Amino acid sequence: MRADRLIQALLLLQGRQQITAAQLAEELEVSVPTARRDLEALSMAGVPIYPTRGRGGGWRLVGGARTDLTGLTEGEVTSLLIGLAQSATAEPERIAAVRKLVSAAPAPFRESAQRIADATVRDAPWGDVSDAGEAQTVAELQKAIARNRCVDLEYAGSRGPSSVTLVPLVVGSRGARWYVLGAPPVAESGRADLERLRTYRVDRIRAIELGRPSDGIPSGFDAREEWARMVDRVEGLRGTVQATIRVEPWAVRALCDRFGAQARLLDTAPDAEGRSTVTVGAHRTDALAEQLAGWTAAIEVIAPQEVRTALRELGERIAAAYSDPVDEGLRPG
Known part of the structure; x- marks a missing residue:
């Protein structure tokens, strides 16, 4: 994840007199061009680093090596943390990088940096x-x-x-x-x-x-507790209509991932064809039918009849819309 690498690069820079792109590449286990682009990205973002050319050259923080990130302004610390907090999901590496940046931030900025970390949730x-x-x-x-x-x-x-x-x-x-x-x-x-x-x-x-x-x-x-409460509330609204479906073995995991909390694999044995039984939900019958339409090669809706009817009507509308041949004059030359 690039945001993680930028934080690691910054922490390496503040602990050394200078570092070359090759040395950074070895530390981060990336290619030299990638390391060079990361250093340039830090510089363009306003981090006070600069390159020195020629033999013995490399990249340095303005003012030399530091034991913390006192070379950064509050805006720069905030910008780096915002980019990291917005990236990917709550992986252990990202969480560790956020903690490192907060602890390494200058004392006057640490409280505001911690507020960003506490109030940002990836779900x-x-x-x-x-x-x-x-x-x-x-x-x-x-x-x-x-x-x-x-x-x-x-x-x-x-x-x-x-x-x-x-x-x-x-x-x-x-x-x-x-x-x-x-x-x-x-x-x-x-x-x-x-x-x-x-x-x-x-x-x-x-x-x-x-x-x-x-x-x-x-x-x-508690930001995370309030977020979880909101998610439960919204999920409840989204799941007012449910359908029971049989799912081909190869599609069970993908379908459950797609529907998230609105999918539940029932604790029943697979049928004679190896298909599993799953319940899925949405906030309206037509919305659920539209979501299931893309899975017709992998599923069969068992119940309720309203969802089966909505799927049939959706299929009829699609068939009607594409029943006529395309006007030859509209085809690309």
Whole structure:
């Protein structure tokens, strides 16, 4: 993971007078061109490192070797931690890298760095695919958390656009889709009103600005516990319609991964053809049929009849849409 490598490269630099791309490549077990690109990426991100040319040259931190990351500004520490916190899932290597960066950050910045680490959650997928532009909005939310600031949002909700002011408390993802858990500030104090805690989809945030100071994350607020509670609530809404299906042996794991918490492998013996029985859920019958349509070569819906009917009707619409031959004049030359 590149974010992990950048942190490791920075920690190596702060402990040595200088390092060459070849030495860094050996330490990180990557190619020399990859190591060189990582060093250049650190420099372009504003980290105070510079190359020296010629025999005996290499890369150095401005001011020489350090025992901590005192050569970095608060913005630079925040930017590095945001990139790392947004990357991949909660793998042990990423968690270790976050801890190293927080502990190595200069003391005045350590508290804000810890806030970002505590308030960012990477979670299992719900199957949505996000726009790459979400990363910048997520970064702005993480900066607000680090600085104990409210945010002013232009939000395109299901009931139309609105202006929202809130204290961001948790930034998390399910797969590629990002969400923010936040609450409006109590008048005057800036304290988050936890009775009005809500979940917002980051891809629906059309504009974001840092607002007035807040009291930050309330004492005793557990980001991961609140995130888990939100996930359970949403999963409950998503699973109001369930279907029982038989699944070919080779597709069981892939299907269960795709449906996540909405799939449950029943504790029954495989049928005569080796197929397993699984229940899957969604928030509506038509939505469940659309999700299952792509698995028709690997599954058979046993019940309920409503889902079977929805699948048949979906197939009829697809067949009707593609029943006529394509106009030859529209074919590419």
